[in-house]
Amino acid sequence: MQFHVNSTIHQGVATLALQGRFDFSQYSLFKEQQEKMLAEPGLKAVVLDLRSLDYLDSAALGIMLVLLDRAREVNAPVTIRNAQGVVREILDVAHFDRMFTIED
Amino acid sequence: MSDLTMTPPDTGHESTPVQSLRVLLADDDVATRLLIRGFLERQGHRVVEAANGEDALRAFHARPDFQLFIVDVTMPIMDGLSLCRALKETLASWVPLILISANDQENDQVQGLDIGADYYMTKPISFPLLTATVKAAQRVALLYNDLRQKNAALQRYYNKNRADNDLARQLLEKITRAGENRVVDAQYVVTPAGDFSGDMIVSVRSMAQRHYCFVADATGHGLPAAITLMPAVETFYQLAEEGYALSTIARELNDRLQKSLPRGHFLAATLIMLEPHTHRLEVWNGGSPPAYLLEPESREITAKFTARHPPLGVLAPDLFESDIESTIFHPSQTLVACTDGVVEVESPDGRMFGSRGLEQLLTDPERNEDLVEAVSDCLDRFAGSRQPLDDQTLLVLPLASLSRSSIGGVPVIREQDETDGADPVSGGWYFSLGVRGNALKEAELAPMVSKVLAEIGLSGQSADRAQVCVIELLSNAIDHGVLGLDSQMKHQPDGFEIYFQERQQRLQRLAEGGVFLRASLDRHKDKAVLRVSISDTGEGFEDMKAPADNHYPSGRGLKLVEKLSDRLRFHDGGATSEFDIVVDAVTSAPR
The missing domain is CATH 3.30.565.10 (Histidine kinase-like ATPase, C-terminal domain)
Known part of the structure; x- marks a missing residue:
């Protein structure tokens, strides 16, 4: 499935819902949405909703770390939500719970 | 006479000025030449005349940057068809050529178009038709040139990418070749995806006869991957040769990478230390698929080392945990480690091979005894027609190869501190x-x-x-x-x-x-x-x-x-x- 980012903001919480395969080639698409959300006034937190994500590679993990750093600059914690199946396994192997809050 | 002015192709820019073309007009009939030339010049084009094919070729070779050829079929010395063929053979890029002829024999037209003419007009020349044809030709020429430029840019990009990729490969080959004599007796396979994608295995035997292996997978492909791997491999060689504790090596690698790499670049790695005289095995796994200790006879997995840490280079030094897992191995056992390219191989219907797939194969009593072959064959079958997206790297280390008998003369207590060559003892x-x-x-x-x-x-x-x-x-x-x-x-x-x-x-x-x-x-x-x-x-x-x-x-x-x-x-x-x-x-x- 085509990679897609659907970003919404509600009461200061920006949600980036990812869809499809997230890899290196999606960097600019993701970054665009990321920067749009981070520029929102009154941003309090960022949620990465991975419910519809099929796969992510190590470059995508790296892109998420970049988001974490950028969000930290505006004091917004990043939560990963609804990671399932292979996506969850990849996050577990990389021990992303050390850097992100991971919620089901 | 038409006073139609040339308008450039519709590029969306209304103010684009009329493009002045440099035209080569070859016709043995002076009257026709005058007529056409007069018409084209009133529209802002510049016309060079030739009375036959040879004259035309001469003019062309003297200064070839024509943007339009208008060629009469019937000419003395060299006719229009021969001229057309000669021009089209010589031209490096597409330049429109209009063939004109006194008759509208279908045969002539077909022959002319066959040898490379782009348009065909019959005498007497209709100026509105000529104007339309020149416009059409210009439009195509613009498209062609645009495409050509983009193509060239793409080609340059592709070449650069290829060169970068080759450079990455060469850099890493050089590093690992330098370490060839340090390689322990391991069997391994690296199946590269199309591009160099950042997998590497290095192994070292330390002064104190410890054996170290480093199975690494860097983020990204090509040069970025090589840039991540290079400092890591150097650091690993230095510390492993000195016999440092695996936890120290892991920490040093992490700190060094964390300090030098941009955020988002890191190294999934399995670090392994084997001590032949104590049969001690240590593993530090950060972000890699599990490593296994395997009993080849019974095909049992006796130990599994899953990733307990994020990849190297992710965590700041104060958050990094260097704790290792250890066990005692038996020389009959085999150590197996791999990168995620192996477990993430996909079948044509989108299923993933997974650690479970690998474990099933390792413990399968029917499988090929040669593990490297067994895994390669199994992955090929699983992937079917699908090309690997990532490097597939597998380390198979039969631990009997580390037996003490293979160890040569052992160094005893040295008189000098060799760790601080740059910092002399005062x-x-x-x-x-x-x-x-x-x-x-x-x-x-x-x-x-x-x-x-x-x-x-x-x-x-x-x-x-x-x-x-x-x-x-x-x-x-x-x-x-x-x-x-x-x-x-x-x-x-x-x-x-x-x-x-x-x-x-x-x-x-x-x-x-x-x-x-x-x-x-x-x-x-x-x-x-x-x-x-x-x-x-x-x-x-x-x-x-x-x-x-x-x-x-x-x-x-x-x-x-x-x-x-x-x-x-x-x-x-x-x-x-x-x-x-x-x-x-x-x-x-x-x-």
């Missing part, structure tokens, strides 16, 4: 102490050593650390080396009791054997290094059997020394142990 102290036979019964070596160390300027925390290390290594040397006690005893019920009783009895009977200690405290520019070597007359560690509960022989003691010292090494197949403690700024002169 002075220092050393002393030796030995005790043998029944004198061991009453010897209190550790306090003696501490006293001397205090006398020569070692104090505070460093002195405490040194004392613990000396005590631990001395008791190992006496208990296991001289008295030949087996620490497996401790694992029985009431083990410690039995162990100490046995120890007392053997000590009472002791008539030969001994231990030998050499300590040096060398001063460098802004630090001092304490090195203590402790040898015994025993046979080293080789005869010790692996206890069942995954603790290596006298494990706690050595673990403590490893933690407290800055380096712990073994020589003489375990009969000599040696630790270093780096002391910050020893300024006080000995009292």
Whole structure:
């Protein structure tokens, strides 16, 4: 499935819902949405909703770390939500719970 | 006569000026030439005339940058069709060519278009049609040139990408080739995806006969991957050759990568240390698929080392955890490690091979005995027609290949500190102490050593650390080396009791054997290094059997020394142990 980012903001919480395969080639698409959300006034937190994500590679993990750093600059914690199946396994192997809050 | 003006192709820019074309007009009929030339020049074009094909070619070769050819079919000396063929053969890019002829024989038209003419018009020339044809030709030429430029840019990009990729490969080949003589007897396979995608296996045998392997997978492909790998491989070689603890190597790699790499670049890695004389196996796995210890006969997985850490280079030094997993291996076993390219191979219907797929294969009693072949074949079958997206890297290390017999001459205690070649020793102290036979019964070596160390300027925390290390290594040397006690005893019920009783009895009977200690405290520019070597007359560690509960022989003691010292090494197949403690700024002169 085509990679897609659907970003919404509600009461200061920006949600980036990812869809499809997230890899290196999606960097600019993701970054665009990321920067749009981070520029929102009154941003309090960022949620990465991975419910519809099929796969992510190590470059995508790296892109998420970049988001974490950028969000930290505006004091917004990043939560990963609804990671399932292979996506969850990849996050577990990389021990992303050390850097992100991971919620089901 | 039409006064239609040329308008450029619809590019969306209304103000684009009329493009003036340089036209080569070849016709033997002067009247036709005058007519066409007059018409084109009124529209802003520049026309060069030729009376036959040869003239036209001459004009073309004199200055070839024509943007339109108008060629009459019937001409003396060289006719229009020959001219057309000659031009089209010579031109490097597409330039429109209009063939004109007095007759509208279908045959001529077909022949003209066949040899490369783009448009065909019959005499008498209709100027509105000529205008339309020139416009159409211009439009196509613009499209063509645009495409050509984009194509060239793409080609340049592609070439650069290829060159970068080759450079990445060469850089890494060079690093690993330099290390070829250090490679332990491992079988492995790296199946590269189309581009170099950042997988690498390096292995090193240290001075103290420890074997180290590093299975790494860098983020990204090509040069970015190589940039991540290069400092890591260098650091690994340096530290592993020196025999540093695996946890120290992991920490150093992480800190170095974290410091030097941009955020988002990191290295998934499995670090492995094998000690042939103690049969100790250590693994640090950060972000890689599990590594396995496999019993080849029964096809059983006896240990599995899953990732306990994020990849190297992700965590800041204060958050990094260097704790390793360890177990005791048996030489009949095989160690298997891989990168995620192996477990993430996809089948045509989108299923993933997974760690489970690999485990199933490893334990399959029917599989090919050659593991590398077995895995390669299985992955090929699984992937079917799908091309691998990532490198597939597999390390298969039969542990029998590490047996002690393969170890050559072992270095004994060295006189000079070789770790600080760039930082010369400005002075220092050393002393030796030995005790043998029944004198061991009453010897209190550790306090003696501490006293001397205090006398020569070692104090505070460093002195405490040194004392613990000396005590631990001395008791190992006496208990296991001289008295030949087996620490497996401790694992029985009431083990410690039995162990100490046995120890007392053997000590009472002791008539030969001994231990030998050499300590040096060398001063460098802004630090001092304490090195203590402790040898015994025993046979080293080789005869010790692996206890069942995954603790290596006298494990706690050595673990403590490893933690407290800055380096712990073994020589003489375990009969000599040696630790270093780096002391910050020893300024006080000995009292």
